[in-house]
Amino acid sequence: MKIKTSFLKSIELFFNRGSFTIFLFVLFVNTSLFSQLRTAQQISNQMKVGWNLGNTLEAIGGETAWGNPTTSQKLIDSVKAAGYDAVRLPCAWDGHTTNGIINAAWIARVKEVVDYCINDSMYVILNIHWDGGWLENNVTTSAQDAVNAKQQNYWTQIANYFKDYDEHLLFASANEPNVEDATGMSVLLSYHQTFINAVRATGGNNRSRTLIIQGPSTDIDKTNNLMNTMPTDSIANRLMVEVHYYTPWQFCGMTEDATWGTMFYYWGNGYHSTTDVTRNATYGEESQLDNYLGLMKTKFVDKGIPVILGEYGAVKRTLTGNSDQLLHIASRLYFYKYFVKSAVNKGIIPFNWDTGPYGNNTMGIFDRNTGAVVDQGLLDAIMQGAGKMNTTSASKEINLASPNEFRLEQNYPNPFNPTTTISFSLSEKTFVTLKVYDTLGREITTLYSGETLPGTYTRQWNAEGMSSGTYFYRLQTGSNIETKKLILIK
Numbered sequence: 001m002k003i004k005t006s007f008l009k010s011i012e013l014f015f016n017r018g019s020f021t022i023f024l025f026v027l028f029v030n031t032s033l034f035s036q037l038r039t040a041q042q043i044s045n046q047m048k049v050g051w052n053l054g055n056t057l058e059a060i061g062g063e064t065a066w067g068n069p070t071t072s073q074k075l076i077d078s079v080k081a082a083g084y085d086a087v088r089l090p091c092a093w094d095g096h097t098t099n100g101i102i103n104a105a106w107i108a109r110v111k112e113v114v115d116y117c118i119n120d121s122m123y124v125i126l127n128i129h130w131d132g133g134w135l136e137n138n139v140t141t142s143a144q145d146a147v148n149a150k151q152q153n154y155w156t157q158i159a160n161y162f163k164d165y166d167e168h169l170l171f172a173s174a175n176e177p178n179v180e181d182a183t184g185m186s187v188l189l190s191y192h193q194t195f196i197n198a199v200r201a202t203g204g205n206n207r208s209r210t211l212i213i214q215g216p217s218t219d220i221d222k223t224n225n226l227m228n229t230m231p232t233d234s235i236a237n238r239l240m241v242e243v244h245y246y247t248p249w250q251f252c253g254m255t256e257d258a259t260w261g262t263m264f265y266y267w268g269n270g271y272h273s274t275t276d277v278t279r280n281a282t283y284g285e286e287s288q289l290d291n292y293l294g295l296m297k298t299k300f301v302d303k304g305i306p307v308i309l310g311e312y313g314a315v316k317r318t319l320t321g322n323s324d325q326l327l328h329i330a331s332r333l334y335f336y337k338y339f340v341k342s343a344v345n346k347g348i349i350p351f352n353w354d355t356g357p358y359g360n361n362t363m364g365i366f367d368r369n370t371g372a373v374v375d376q377g378l379l380d381a382i383m384q385g386a387g388k389m390n391t392t393s394a395s396k397e398i399n400l401a402s403p404n405e406f407r408l409e410q411n412y413p414n415p416f417n418p419t420t421t422i423s424f425s426l427s428e429k430t431f432v433t434l435k436v437y438d439t440l441g442r443e444i445t446t447l448y449s450g451e452t453l454p455g456t457y458t459r460q461w462n463a464e465g466m467s468s469g470t471y472f473y474r475l476q477t478g479s480n481i482e483t484k485k486l487i488l489i490k
Helices: 005-012 017-029 040-044 073-081 104-119 144-161 182-201 220-226 286-299 325-345 376-385 393-397
Strands: 050-052 086-089 123-127 169-172 211-214 239-245 307-312 348-352 406-408 419-426 430-437 443-452 455-462 469-477 480-488
Touching: 040 239, 050 307, 073 104, 086 104, 086 348, 104 123, 104 144, 144 169, 144 182, 182 211, 211 307, 220 239, 220 286, 239 286, 286 307, 286 325, 286 348, 307 325, 325 348, 325 376, 325 469, 325 480, 406 469, 406 480, 419 430, 419 469, 443 455
Parallel strands: 050 086, 050 348, 086 123, 123 169, 169 211, 211 239, 239 307, 307 348
Antiparallel strands: 406 419, 419 455, 430 443, 430 469, 469 480
16 A cells, blocks of 8 residues: 555654554554455356265265365365366355354354365355255245345344455355246346445455345246346445256256156267157257356356356266166266356356265265275266366267267167177278266276277176176277177076
């Protein structure tokens, strides 16, 4: 800070030398509290791809209540090493209060996790998540006063606790506030206005901290149609908008068939099944995805308001019967890669939802105990979509075979015990790999790998020592892939 000489001389008229020295010391020590943090646009330029610590701090009942272990620095180190620039921390608060005061042990624990990310020079988004639904399920005029009071109370406490953090920490007003119409939108804007006012009033770095507000239901269509004004702010260029993306839900999140529709296992051009046709996506594929994200680019990004895609993802299913497990995995990786690339190209920052690697229908990438990557294909698809890798294992998983290049025959016998024969034909000289996988997509063995001349080839698989069940064999030539199912019965 520069202080003009004339100003200093005038100060000396009122202070003796010792008092003036103390005055200057206090003035300069507090300079950082009055400095402005970087703008939302400057921060967004540094946040290319993000990750969610899902089903953890927002778990009702405590950090481990929904099956994930206590978060560690080792886990966050792995997230950083994987290529992520930012972490979103969904967080519950309401169940960690006494008479409206956030419990000291809880906010201190949240700080520890925030610091894990800051230690790795990552950006951190801290929100009030579902939190029992006190805000999300009450975006109504009847609940407006009570919700605003609670919003004011909690954000004042949270913002005061973190007021000295620099621009690497961002606050997000809510999660997925349920809004269906203009009336609800008006109420939601009041909740966001209360959030902004509460944070700014705490002073320090919160005067210029970037804050994130959620569109109605964080739904792109509703946000495009209903969110036509922004809350007011005491400082310019410090707001971002957040939406989420799980379209089509039947592919991304649906875990059992319903009367209104059935689950989709296969998504995208070239990734539909020719035999399990009722499980192919019938909407929400590439062109619709591009159109949806394009709405947010036009409405906000092009006007200098950054957009956070706070959640997106698609469950990884374990299929049975006649469904094609490897085709499902391939189409899922293609969805992630395509989505991230489309978002990044439009200046939108995608944060994939991660619930941990436990159970069926998972979206987990990391072992939450060790930090080890447990779904390298998914991680590669995301990073390749973000432009952070040139070639990846994911690129091998997300292409299908050209029918004119080779033909993979059904193994015989099938079912078998313990030996079966696999045949394939090539129309041109090419490099070939033939591998066997289990139903989770884990490689069991390589039956063939090498440059191969045109012709027909056979390979035997002896499954002695393997458990009964369904397996898949995959033939790859260059970037093309074909898979078939084989059944071992003992």
